[in-house]
Amino acid sequence: MTAQIIDGRAVAARMKQELAAQVCEMKQRHDGLTPGLAVVLVGEDPASQVYVRNKKLACESVGFRSTSHTLPAATTQDELLALIAQLNADPMVNGILVQLPLPSAINEQMVINAIDPLKDVDGFHPVNIGCQSIGLASLAPCTPSGCMILIEEVEKDLSGKKALVVGRSNIVGKPMASMLLKANCTVTMAHSRTRNLPEECAQADIIIAALGRPAFLRGAWIKEGAIVIDVGINRVTNEETGKSQLVGDVAFDEALPHVGAITPVPGGVGPMTIACLMQNTLKATKMQNGWA
Numbered sequence: 001m002t003a004q005i006i007d008g009r010a011v012a013a014r015m016k017q018e019l020a021a022q023v024c025e026m027k028q029r030h031d032g033l034t035p036g037l038a039v040v041l042v043g044e045d046p047a048s049q050v051y052v053r054n055k056k057l058a059c060e061s062v063g064f065r066s067t068s069h070t071l072p073a074a075t076t077q078d079e080l081l082a083l084i085a086q087l088n089a090d091p092m093v094n095g096i097l098v099q100l101p102l103p104s105a106i107n108e109q110m111v112i113n114a115i116d117p118l119k120d121v122d123g124f125h126p127v128n129i130g131c132q133s134i135g136l137a138s139l140a141p142c143t144p145s146g147c148m149i150l151i152e153e154v155e156k157d158l159s160g161k162k163a164l165v166v167g168r169s170n171i172v173g174k175p176m177a178s179m180l181l182k183a184n185c186t187v188t189m190a191h192s193r194t195r196n197l198p199e200e201c202a203q204a205d206i207i208i209a210a211l212g213r214p215a216f217l218r219g220a221w222i223k224e225g226a227i228v229i230d231v232g233i234n235r236v237t238n239e240e241t242g243k244s245q246l247v248g249d250v251a252f253d254e255a256l257p258h259v260g261a262i263t264p265v266p267g268g269v270g271p272m273t274i275a276c277l278m279q280n281t282l283k284a285t286k287m288q289n290g291w292a
């Protein structure tokens with residue numbers, strides 16, 4: 001079987017082009033109104049610094065304003081909560097993104113809870129999670145939204161398909177399952193305590209791998225023709241070259257002969273997360289103005 005490699009970079013570029021056009025139109029129609037994203041980074045985690053830089057670049061590419069708030073690792077929870085209160089109250093800020101993980105002295109959930117749900121462009125606030133899970137208008141988490149778009153690139157009708165979500169995090173696994181359910185899939189969730197994961201994989205028409213372990217899902221487990229979406233971004237050292245490289249949660253080369261379609265790492269889900277963040281920021285701006 002010839003597998004389709006789903007090009008997340010191309011789909012994300014198309015989305016950002018469409019968003020840029022909508023932003024232009026918004027500016028013309030509404031006296032220069034420009035969506036604004038505030039990005040908050042606490043500490044100096046190198047991976048987070050890269051993600052934040054990419055988010056800022058994406059803002060520029062679609063015509064948003066973006067502001068960065070880089071705080072030292074020793075920032076207290078109260079200091080961070082004070083910044084969030086200030087951003088909640090700022091009419092120039094339509095979206096607030098606090099890059100995770102936060103230093104261990106700060107309670108992440110308390111920080112997420114403090115963000116105005118209408119500005120919660122990550123879709124992590126309990127109000128948005130609740131609304132999304134019962135199908136009400138909300139800002140939905142970006143990575144699972146991006147995965148849904150990539151799945152629909154290769155399969156429009158998901159009704160009755162067996163979907164397996166491997167990983168039960170609040171930011172990917174759980175919302176992913178509820179989006180697949182909304183698309184009428186029969187959804188199974190697997191996690192670290194699941195017995196016989198290969199057997200679960202063998203039944204699945206769609207597999208979402210989001211467990212954060214390099215090349216954990218083996219090619220031989222995958223049903224012939226399945227759609228495989230790899231959310232993992234793991235930095236490992238290549239044993240042959242000694243160089244550092246990014247790999248997903250799926251053993252890509254092994255999986256390729258079995259799958260119908262698969263996302264690569266890098267260049268699959270990653271760019272989609274950022275494109276969906278831009279989409280959420282535009283949606284948040286419309287919601288705050290009563291247009292959505």
Ligand code: GUN
Nearest residue numbers: 097098099100101122142
């Ligand atoms: N850290 C890793 N992924 C994400 C994300 O999607 N949003 C935020 N805020 N932090 C992250």
